[in-house]
Amino acid sequence: GENVEQHPSTLSVQEGDSAVIKCTYSDSASNYFPWYKQELGKRPQLIIDIRSNVGEKKDQRIAVTLNKTAKHFSLHITETQPEDSAVYFCAAREGYSTLTFGKGTMLLVSP
Amino acid sequence: DAGVIQSPRHEVTEMGQEVTLRCKLISGHNSLFWYRQTMMRGLELLIYFNNNVPIDDSGMPEDRFSAKMPNASFSTLKIQPSEPRDSAVYFCASSFGPDTQYFGPGTRLTVL
Numbered sequence: 001g002e003n004v005e006q007h008p009s010t011l012s013v014q015e016g017d018s019a020v021i022k023c024t025y026s027d028s029a030s031n032y033f034p035w036y037k038q039e040l041g042k043r044p045q046l047i048i049d050i051r052s053n054v055g056e057k058k059d060q061r062i063a064v065t066l067n068k069t070a071k072h073f074s075l076h077i078t079e080t081q082p083e084d085s086a087v088y089f090c091a092a093r094e095g096y097s098t099l100t101f102g103k104g105t106m107l108l109v110s111p
Numbered sequence: 112d113a114g115v116i117q118s119p120r121h122e123v124t125e126m127g128q129e130v131t132l133r134c135k136l137i138s139g140h141n142s143l144f145w146y147r148q149t150m151m152r153g154l155e156l157l158i159y160f161n162n163n164v165p166i167d168d169s170g171m172p173e174d175r176f177s178a179k180m181p182n183a184s185f186s187t188l189k190i191q192p193s194e195p196r197d198s199a200v201y202f203c204a205s206s207f208g209p210d211t212q213y214f215g216p217g218t219r220l221t222v223l
Contacts, residue, residue, distance in 0.1 A: 032209070034212075036214075042216075043202060043215060044154070044202070045214070046211050049211070089154060093209070096209045098144065098156055099156070099212065100156075101153065101154045102153075
């Protein structure tokens with residue numbers, strides 16, 4: 001089955017800096033890669049996703065890049081704000097199978 | 112749309128008791144996922160239903176856990192008997208086929 005590795009497990013940045021979270025996956029057939037944000041005590045919520053026919057996708061301060069050859073994808077947050085502090089999960093899925101999640105990255109943005 | 116609804120939001124019980132967690136899917140969704148989240152193991156998929164049929168239950172820890180979908184919009188996850196190591200946050204999520212999964216608010220279960 002699919003295996004997703006996520007790094008780093010924790011990331012501390014100053015407000016205004018950029019943050020990058022990286023994930024690798026094992027199943028070359030995976031073709032859908034969502035990112036979820038989970039604030040303390042809340043549910044995971046989808047913030048951005050990318051499919052295998054696209055190399056990069058942006059939504060305001062958030063971007064995701066995908067390298068299918070290397071089987072890795074990354075989340076980039078620019079101009080970080082304190083409200084970006086949360087746990088971020090990457091996931092991968094092949095076709096109609098289920099999502100496999102990474103272990104999560106706790107992002108702390110200091111004012 | 113009210114989103115995915117879960118109840119109860121918090122449950123505290125004693126070891127050996129039966130626990131039933133409930134989930135209502137978003138209207139129109141036909142896939143239902145039960146997850147368990149702990150600090151040690153992260154977010155684990157327990158079971159996945161599509162059109163009321165269990166498709167993948169390989170994540171169900173053991174026979175003490177069972178899940179049902181008595182109709183297209185509702186699911187239950189039952190633990191009988193419960194054990195302290197079952198303490199976790201249990202999320203259900205729904206989707207329309209392979210599209211985006213939307214998570215419910217979760218049930219925080221504490222087994223004493």
